[in-house]
Amino acid sequence: MPLLVCKNVTKRFGGLVAVDDMSFTVKHGEMMAIVGPNGAGKTTMFNLINGVFPADEGTIHFEGVDVTGFPAFKRAHLGMGRTFQIPRPFSSATVQENIAIGAMFGSAGSEISVDEAMDVADHYIGLIGLSGHRDKPAGGLTPIEKKLVEIARALAMKPKLLLMDEAMAGMNPRDIDEMVAFIKKIRETEGIAIVAMVEHIMRAVAGLAERVIVMHQGALLVDEPTKEALTDPRVIEVYLGQPAEEFDA
Amino acid sequence: MMKRTHKYFPILPVLVAYGALLGYGLFFPGKWQLVSQLAFYCTLGQAFNLFMGMTGYVDFGYVAFMGVGTYGMAISIYHLNEKGLGLSIILIGLSLAVAFSIILSLAVGAVALRLRGAYFAIATIGVNEGFRFLIEGARIWNGSEGIIFTRHMKKAFGKPAAMAIGTFWADIMMFGVAVLAAVLTLVYMRNKVGYALTALREDEDAAKVMGINVTKYKIIAFITSAALAGLLGATAWALKLQYVYPTDVFEIHYTVEAIIIVLLGGAGTLLGPIVGGLIYGISKYYLSIVLPGFQLLIFAPLIVAIIVLFPEGTVGILKKKVINTPLQKFII
Amino acid sequence: MLFEQLAGNLVQGLVLGAVYGMATMGLSLIFGVLQVVNVGHGAFIMVGAFTSLMMFQAMGIPPILAIPAAFLIGMALGMLFYFGAVKPLVSPSGSGIKKMTPKRLGAAAGMFVGLMILMWISSGFFSLNIAIYLFVGIIFLYGFALYIYGGRRQDKAPELATLLATFSCGVILEEVVKQVFTSEARGFNWDIGKIDIGITVLPYTKLVAAFGSLAIAVILYMWFNKTRAGMAMRSVVEDDVGARVCGVDVDWQYALSFSLGIGLTVTSGVLLTMFIPVGINPYMGGPYTLKAFVIAVLGGLSSPYGAFFGGVVFGLLENGSYTLFANIQGLEPFAMTRFFSFVMLLVILLIRPTGLLRAK
Numbered sequence: 001m002p003l004l005v006c007k008n009v010t011k012r013f014g015g016l017v018a019v020d021d022m023s024f025t026v027k028h029g030e031m032m033a034i035v036g037p038n039g040a041g042k043t044t045m046f047n048l049i050n051g052v053f054p055a056d057e058g059t060i061h062f063e064g065v066d067v068t069g070f071p072a073f074k075r076a077h078l079g080m081g082r083t084f085q086i087p088r089p090f091s092s093a094t095v096q097e098n099i100a101i102g103a104m105f106g107s108a109g110s111e112i113s114v115d116e117a118m119d120v121a122d123h124y125i126g127l128i129g130l131s132g133h134r135d136k137p138a139g140g141l142t143p144i145e146k147k148l149v150e151i152a153r154a155l156a157m158k159p160k161l162l163l164m165d166e167a168m169a170g171m172n173p174r175d176i177d178e179m180v181a182f183i184k185k186i187r188e189t190e191g192i193a194i195v196a197m198v199e200h201i202m203r204a205v206a207g208l209a210e211r212v213i214v215m216h217q218g219a220l221l222v223d224e225p226t227k228e229a230l231t232d233p234r235v236i237e238v239y240l241g242q243p244a245e246e247f248d249a
Numbered sequence: 250m251m252k253r254t255h256k257y258f259p260i261l262p263v264l265v266a267y268g269a270l271l272g273y274g275l276f277f278p279g280k281w282q283l284v285s286q287l288a289f290y291c292t293l294g295q296a297f298n299l300f301m302g303m304t305g306y307v308d309f310g311y312v313a314f315m316g317v318g319t320y321g322m323a324i325s326i327y328h329l330n331e332k333g334l335g336l337s338i339i340l341i342g343l344s345l346a347v348a349f350s351i352i353l354s355l356a357v358g359a360v361a362l363r364l365r366g367a368y369f370a371i372a373t374i375g376v377n378e379g380f381r382f383l384i385e386g387a388r389i390w391n392g393s394e395g396i397i398f399t400r401h402m403k404k405a406f407g408k409p410a411a412m413a414i415g416t417f418w419a420d421i422m423m424f425g426v427a428v429l430a431a432v433l434t435l436v437y438m439r440n441k442v443g444y445a446l447t448a449l450r451e452d453e454d455a456a457k458v459m460g461i462n463v464t465k466y467k468i469i470a471f472i473t474s475a476a477l478a479g480l481l482g483a484t485a486w487a488l489k490l491q492y493v494y495p496t497d498v499f500e501i502h503y504t505v506e507a508i509i510i511v512l513l514g515g516a517g518t519l520l521g522p523i524v525g526g527l528i529y530g531i532s533k534y535y536l537s538i539v540l541p542g543f544q545l546l547i548f549a550p551l552i553v554a555i556i557v558l559f560p561e562g563t564v565g566i567l568k569k570k571v572i573n574t575p576l577q578k579f580i581i
Numbered sequence: 582m583l584f585e586q587l588a589g590n591l592v593q594g595l596v597l598g599a600v601y602g603m604a605t606m607g608l609s610l611i612f613g614v615l616q617v618v619n620v621g622h623g624a625f626i627m628v629g630a631f632t633s634l635m636m637f638q639a640m641g642i643p644p645i646l647a648i649p650a651a652f653l654i655g656m657a658l659g660m661l662f663y664f665g666a667v668k669p670l671v672s673p674s675g676s677g678i679k680k681m682t683p684k685r686l687g688a689a690a691g692m693f694v695g696l697m698i699l700m701w702i703s704s705g706f707f708s709l710n711i712a713i714y715l716f717v718g719i720i721f722l723y724g725f726a727l728y729i730y731g732g733r734r735q736d737k738a739p740e741l742a743t744l745l746a747t748f749s750c751g752v753i754l755e756e757v758v759k760q761v762f763t764s765e766a767r768g769f770n771w772d773i774g775k776i777d778i779g780i781t782v783l784p785y786t787k788l789v790a791a792f793g794s795l796a797i798a799v800i801l802y803m804w805f806n807k808t809r810a811g812m813a814m815r816s817v818v819e820d821d822v823g824a825r826v827c828g829v830d831v832d833w834q835y836a837l838s839f840s841l842g843i844g845l846t847v848t849s850g851v852l853l854t855m856f857i858p859v860g861i862n863p864y865m866g867g868p869y870t871l872k873a874f875v876i877a878v879l880g881g882l883s884s885p886y887g888a889f890f891g892g893v894v895f896g897l898l899e900n901g902s903y904t905l906f907a908n909i910q911g912l913e914p915f916a917m918t919r920f921f922s923f924v925m926l927l928v929i930l931l932i933r934p935t936g937l938l939r940a941k
Contacts, residue, residue, distance in 0.1 A: 050458055051457075051458075052454060052457075052458065071457065071462075072454075072457040072458050073457050073458075073459075073460050073461055073462045073463070074462075076457075076458060076459060076460030077460050082458045084455070088452050088454075088455040090447060090448050090451040090452060090455070090456075091451055092447070092451060093444075093447055093448075093451070097444065097447075100444070101444050101445075101447075101448050101459060101461075102459055102460075104441050104444060104445075105441075105445065105459050105460035105461045106459070106460050107460070109460060114439065114440055114441060114444070135572075153459070157459065157460060301741075305739055305740075305741050306741065307741055307744050307745060309620070309748075360927050360930060360931055361927075361930075363931075364930060365740075366740035366741070366744070367612070367616075367618040367740060367744065367882075368878075368882075368930060370618060370620065370744050371618065371874045371878065371926070371930070372926065372927060372930050374620070374870070374871055374874065375871055375874070375875075375922075375923040375926045375927065376923070378867075378868075378871055378919065378923060379919070379920050379923030379924065379926075379927075382916040382917065382919040382920040382923070383916075383917075383920045385913060385916040386906075386912055386913045386914075386915075386916030386917035386918075386919070386920050387911075387912060387913075387917065387920075388911065388912075388913065392913065393913075393916075450739075501867070505748075505752065508745060508748075512745070539711075540710070540711060540712045540715075543712035543715075543756075543760075545752055545755075545756050546712055546713075546716050546753075546756035546757070546759075546760065547712070547715060547716065547719065549749045549750075549752040549753045549756060550716065550719050550720055550723060550749070550753055551719065552745065552746075552749040552752075553665070553666050553723070553746055553749045553750065553753075554719075554723045554726065556666075556670070556738075556742050556745055556746050556749075557666065557669045557670060557727065557731075557742075557746070558723075558726055558727065558730050558731075558733075560738070560742065
């Protein structure tokens with residue numbers, strides 16, 4: 001059974017069609033990227049999968065369950081985790097509390113107590129290397145630290161599907177490589193079934209994704225293994241604005 | 250760093266504060282009026298804080314819950330005074346007060362809590378007025394004539410007991426409500442409820458995505474806060490004053506005071522409402538001697554100042570100062 | 582008989598509704614541009630009412646001519662409250678805390694002393710007591726603290742903050758007016774005759790009020806659609822980032838729209854006194870705040886024109902329901918009408934919080 005099945009998902013804002021008849025499948029344990037130029041509808045697609053707002057048309061199935069009408073928190077309980085493009089930690093709560101909240105209300109949340117959630121949080125704090133900041137209010141962290149907390153918080157939810165929206169935004173190449181290594185590591189050690197990311201940064205995509213979906217003006221352009229997608233002329237055209245042949249090698 | 254057993258330490262300063270206040274009142278009976286006023290404001294603050302402080306939503310119609318609580322007690326005494334039930338009427342009255350406020354809060358919450366920030370505030374502004382006009386307009390519970398039940402109190406409990414309740418035991422019960430409110434606040438803060446509320450207060454959309462059913466938790470906070478308001482109305486108003494008029498008990502003035510107290514002390518903290526209640530109560534008391542009728546003129550700009558410059562309130566600032574000191578365990 | 586009564590009341594409702602609608606336009610404008618709900622709305626209407634009262638009683642100026650004065654007073658108050666209470670929450674400068682240099686402290690102390698002396702001198706004309714001195718002192722200290730600490734915050738405050746801030750501004754207005762005018766209810770009588778249209782009698786003052794409201798709404802419409810300044814303001818409603826990119830000074834637009842909104846609200850107070858020239862007291866604003874909210878939600882919280890139409894509808898419904906309740910035994914119609922407007926509010930919030938009438 002596939003993990004996530006989106007069929008004919010469409011979302012309109014007034015006259016604008018932000019997501020246009022998107023259909024794709026994600027398998028358990030797969031690492032996939034959704035890419036596309038700005039305004040292609042990637043974040044909107046994430047919001048639809050996640051349940052931040054409902055789709056106008058189409059269906060979404062998660063592990064066989066029709067979640068199309070489910071509110072965001074229910075989808076989280078089923079196993080969806082999410083990080084945002086601009087990190088949104090709970091500023092007045094400490095780093096530990098932030099991550100513990102992920103553990104408390106995520107997919108395994110109903111079984112663990114507050115104290116156990118705090119222990120889980122400690123584990124992830126160690127993983128992201130912020131043990132010194134454990135009791136600091138999250139609002140006072142640097143953007144990179146906030147990003148790490150955001151990821152740890154999502155991980156603590158023990159998601160089966162982790163949606164990472166532009167996790168590499170604003171990073172320099174060395175940090176990107178570190179983040180790529182980090183994501184690879186958590187995939188192995190945490191048994192996170194799948195990481196789906198929205199990315200501009202091809203360096204990260206190439207390093208992590210097995211499969212790539214390219215969106216363009218809200219619609220699906222290509223859906224193929226990474227190597228093919230990166231050299232697909234349609235993709236190049238959409239990014240560069242003109243057919244590849246018109247460029248000199 | 251927090252040992253499991255230390256989780257409930259913060260209740261100690263609360264008990265110390267209320268104990269000291271009560272003790273002061275018992276040792277100096279002449280000051281009992283002031284003490285009961287202070288206790289009233291602290292309780293009001295704690296009850297209101299459970300919702301506004303912890304969720305970040307403002308319920309401008311809050312006093313309506315106190316109002317129906319008052320009616321709950323009033324009705325019990327008015328109608329049951331000749332059944333020979335003695336003091337258990339008070340228990341019935343309290344239960345009715347809680348029931349009324351829970352029912353009203355569920356009715357309001359069902360509509361209002363689905364709405365965000367500004368719309369919620371708008372909806373609640375109407376509750377207060379709306380409910381009062383319903384009572385007056387449909388002549389429910391005697392409409393605008395209210396209920397006066399001094400006579401019925403005397404019949405139910407005997408004259409001396411009725412007097413003692415009105416002048417002393419009602420206030421003691423109010424202290425009980427105060428402690429109950431504090432305990433509930435702490436229990437919520439130390440359990441999943443509290444963390445859910447913190448999350449939804451900070452960033453409601455992110456909270457939803459983290460798996461928090463924000464509506465459920467808003468309702469929990471709302472109902473608890475309303476029930477406490479009902480108890481406060483039943484004790485501090487019904488039992489003490491022994492009459493109830495719709496114009497009095499739905500007076501928006503009390504909601505304003507509740508807002509001032511919570512902001513002054515520190516919204517969302519445990520000790521905040523107590524500190525706020527004491528500061529506000531004492532200031533108001535002395536202002537009313539020196540400059541009667543002017544307290545809002547003084548406090549309204551202070552509120553703006555607090556919101557703009559010091560939104561974390563007194564205890565909020567205090568909390569920051571005691572990080573990494575032993576006091577950190579007690580001041581939250 | 583009932584039909585005549587109903588028809589008559591509906592006409593009255595229509596006329597009153599125009600005034601109600603005008604009174605709500607400011608609220609909608611402010612919410613549309615700034616996403617701020619002015620919970621102190623009624624207090625500003627009260628200021629307009631007092632302006633009308635004072636100009637009539639002290640200077641013999643009929644309310645219709647008091648409108649420009651009220652508008653200017655409103656704009657001034659709007660600027661004051663915007664920079665003092667709203668801007669720090671909605672669009673903070675984030676430039677950090679200013680140092681308290683001796684020069685700054687000295688200047689502040691000097692201004693404070695000067696202010697106190699000014700007040701003491703003018704205490705010959707007004708009755709000032711210690712509370713007013715305290716009040717002015719607090720305001721001054723706040724202003725200074727805002728100057729020093731105002732840059733501390735970097736991002737927008739939570740919604741709770743602006744709600745409470747505008748509410749407190751309303752309270753401040755009420756209390757200041759109470760100090761100066763006492764809480765006694767006042768009224769005046771401006772009688773220019775009436776017209777009898779069979780089903781009901783309409784004093785000319787009410788007609789003037791209704792047409793005045795309509796005129797202002799039309800002027801506003803033209804201003805928004807035909808002038809550069811108006812279109813600049815509209816652009817901010819649509820997309821404030823986009824407007825910024827087009828060279829619109831968004832921060833100034835915020836200030837201007839807030840002041841315009843308050844100006845409209847104060848003006849509506851004058852129009853209201855043409856309708857109900859009695860019961861003018863510092864606390865009269867409360868019921869109007871609730872009515873304005875119902876109307877704004879009816880017509881679309883962010884559309885001033887929607888608010889106008891919403892007002893007319895509300896006026897009709899209010900008077901219609903009054904007739905209904907007055908004819909049912911055992912009900913007190915005035916209170917029931919107020920209850921009914923609250924029910925309307927809840928129902929609309931439930932089914933269509935963005936408003937039933939989506940006027941542009």
